[in-house]
Amino acid sequence: MVIKKAINDPENLVREIAEGVVFAAHGRVRLLEDLPVLVRTAIEPGKVGIVVGGGSGHEPMYQGLIGPGYADAVACGNMFAAPTPDVILAATHAADQGKGVLYLQANYAGDNMNYEIAAELAADDGIVTRTVRTGEDVSMAPELGRRGLAGSFFTLKLAGAICGTGADLDQAADLAQRVADNLRSLSVAFSPGSLPDTGEKTFEIAEDEIEVGMGVHGEKGVATLKMAKADPLTDLMIDKLAGDYPLAAGDRVALLVNDMGATTLMELYVVTRRAHQRLAEKGITVVDTWIGPYCTTQEMAGFSLTLLRLDAEMEALLARPAANESFLRP
């Protein structure tokens, strides 16, 4: 099978991605010599460190989400595989400014365990950590322990914002947890992605079907739908998200319309439009909107919608300036 991707030896892929980030960040991000860890070169002294990172293959999450107001260090795993404890530990040391380190991770068994082991090793080294997990996929019953999707962007953005105000580790972790608790996401896919190591599709989708409720690694969805137009599909998704809380008239939310890889921005704009209309019908105010590739599954065609129910503190933090060093650059 010809792997039609602009890569070199898959063995070096994780390192080469990170090198690309370093080049693109023009001195603002460095890469550790021995381990795939990206680190901001000028972390504000006395700041609570933020470490993120999961499996690779979801770019710009997380390699692109480093910078002032975002992560201080990114632990890079292999394709779709949580980073190993030594990588997370090295990121922890690099991010720590003596005020402790906040781990923000999505709820997947692999991430959970590797971060847990890293936290134990960090504790041995005298670094205090707290961990907040996003798990907002409404396609799963809450008692299963929902997995995290693109909503992790908001947890990071708001944690980054509050750490920028001089918050301590507990304040930052408590805020991040409140964000995580108020996130809801749902994803749909039109065509699968493929693993760069093998070229294999992560799953098959029929010509006229949509997969609903996939994870971010190309895991099969929980159901399939017949192909639908954008408006009814968006309505279905928004209803499911809003009904899950449930949201009430008067609630204020942030909206993230996330491209999972190959969905055009044209489509995302169409979906954004309908999501706003549908939320307005429910009396819900969209305070701000993010559109684009934030958490991808290789070249999967599909998108996810994320709502974050806001309180006054979150809303104020959301408006704080932040900068990614290698992506989303205006």
Add this chain to the structure above:
Amino acid sequence: MVIKKAINDPENLVREIAEGVVFAAHGRVRLLEDLPVLVRTAIEPGKVGIVVGGGSGHEPMYQGLIGPGYADAVACGNMFAAPTPDVILAATHAADQGKGVLYLQANYAGDNMNYEIAAELAADDGIVTRTVRTGEDVSMAPELGRRGLAGSFFTLKLAGAICGTGADLDQAADLAQRVADNLRSLSVAFSPGSLPDTGEKTFEIAEDEIEVGMGVHGEKGVATLKMAKADPLTDLMIDKLAGDYPLAAGDRVALLVNDMGATTLMELYVVTRRAHQRLAEKGITVVDTWIGPYCTTQEMAGFSLTLLRLDAEMEALLARPAANESFLRP
């Protein structure tokens, strides 16, 4: 044929994209009632207006590139079809603050003629315009009149920056022309995009081949290559770009690594890394780097590389802050 895109009736697509931009811009952008024209709601009084816009289907170019430091109004054409003169004229009226309007367009026959007709109509209405065309595709001989690719991003960004300094129309147009003259781009594709109206692929690419030198509308490339790894492919492209000027050791450039639709950011980072390395080997300094989807061709998998050779004024302008209202939001 099932069109697997999150759209509604293709007849309404252009309008629905624009509505999505308006929703996502939260009051900072409006849409004209009768024509597909996006306009900033708070254009700085006395500023030279900037109008851009071409065929739709290349989002975020241009619908997403409106905001302070970018376009003041966007004339939206149908899919891959230059906007009609009345649409451009309406955008001109909306952008004009009495200091004239700068048209920034890519060099395609359709855009050239429709902008030319619009300029004549604008002159009839007493609005002075100047037009700058990007045409930086090194896959074409210069005497053919090269077509414009993603490099139009830089023309817009730098024109937006100089207009923000209070420059007059001629200063802005002269700067934009200097930018256009110092751009070079080249694109490659791994798989084609499809037209949303018909679902048809824009062209076919063999399983093990890469198309080199396509236009942004899915026009066939000027040659095909056997599938190659990222590094040799990037070297080939950078050599072609640098050799075209030719660049000399000591030159300073900005780099744009543009996703044409379905190429993963992972790949773009790998390519970015190699582009930096190759330019460094030639003694060329990359001052700043942009990575991501800037000008797409629907879900085409492929990317383009753009170099902008900088002079001191351009370099200073490049660093000025700017904000897109609905895309590239950090």
Add this chain to the structure above:
Amino acid sequence: MEATQKAGFKAGLAAAAEAVVAAKDVLTKADQAIGDGDHGLGMARGFRAFAEALAKQEGGDAAASLQAGGRALMMSSGGASGAIFGTFFQAAGKALPPGDLPEPAALAAAFATGLQAVRDRGKAKAGDKTMIDAAEPAIAALAAGPQDLALALTGMARAARSGMDATRDMVATTGKARALGERSLGHPDPGAMTFTLWCEALAARMG
């Protein structure tokens, strides 16, 4: 001289517009080969608007039909062909003397003015593989043809088609196909095809 003409010129223009709309898919296919695959879509939009403008027009003045239709086309097609065909019809309409049924010679002169406007607008010339390669011989045939409009239009259509056929052997030097160089050989020019189909339908309706 026996008049073979069966329908009014306005009815002929309407039929010709509908014929282009109906040819959407074949025009799109032609543009896929050497352009960006949207020619049929744009022309269908444009000629539908052309036909709508005719429907709104009071009376049947040929000059007014061409001007209104051309303007409607230009403001709805987009792309290169919208500007080109819009310019062609508008300029031709402006040049045509009033009257419901033009004389072939007057029509040929008006079309020649339209074509000159196209040349001025787009800077392409014969041999560049554009609609000009169909229009130029077609208008020449109309000018040299019989006094009977229907017969003259039939000759015009025949010349358009052979002009279009000749574009297969041309290397594009303008428009989207110019980047292809030799890769554009063997394919007819989509805009020349539109012009030909338009002439053929006009001649068929009038004859």
Add this chain to the structure above:
Amino acid sequence: MEATQKAGFKAGLAAAAEAVVAAKDVLTKADQAIGDGDHGLGMARGFRAFAEALAKQEGGDAAASLQAGGRALMMSSGGASGAIFGTFFQAAGKALPPGDLPEPAALAAAFATGLQAVRDRGKAKAGDKTMIDAAEPAIAALAAGPQDLALALTGMARAARSGMDATRDMVATTGKARALGERSLGHPDPGAMTFTLWCEALAARMG
């Protein structure tokens, strides 16, 4: 009691590691069905590191082999299986008394400690459709098996395989497959498959 064992335990561990590396594709296929399709890749990375750690190890102490191999696996595999198998081998190695060739009973006790560490780490239990469903019956069989290590390991491998087979009928409640619910039925658990192949290769090399 006649000793059937043909190779040292360290050689057995090396062979078992190579067997998992060689099974990369089948493990990946299994993970495609109910997970994210990377299990084979992760385990191949991890067990290659395991084997490299053995190659670097001086002497053949079984406890040291398991610990070094487990640590190397944990620091190279990534994902859920890296943490799970790494935890298993490290904890088992810590619990095993020194010596090149473990007694079956001591090995069973050490593996049981390893499995408890897996439970503590991952909070999964028997029936959740994980490697535990292969490991639990396998370790029980080893504990209840003959005094001869090679024979005991053969019994262990047999029990692992029937445990793995049983995971086909389980609905996943943990790991990536849990979202699938009933859609996970009919497919064996990838991690259980890895554990089984590992046991079989160890038994084959030792027997």
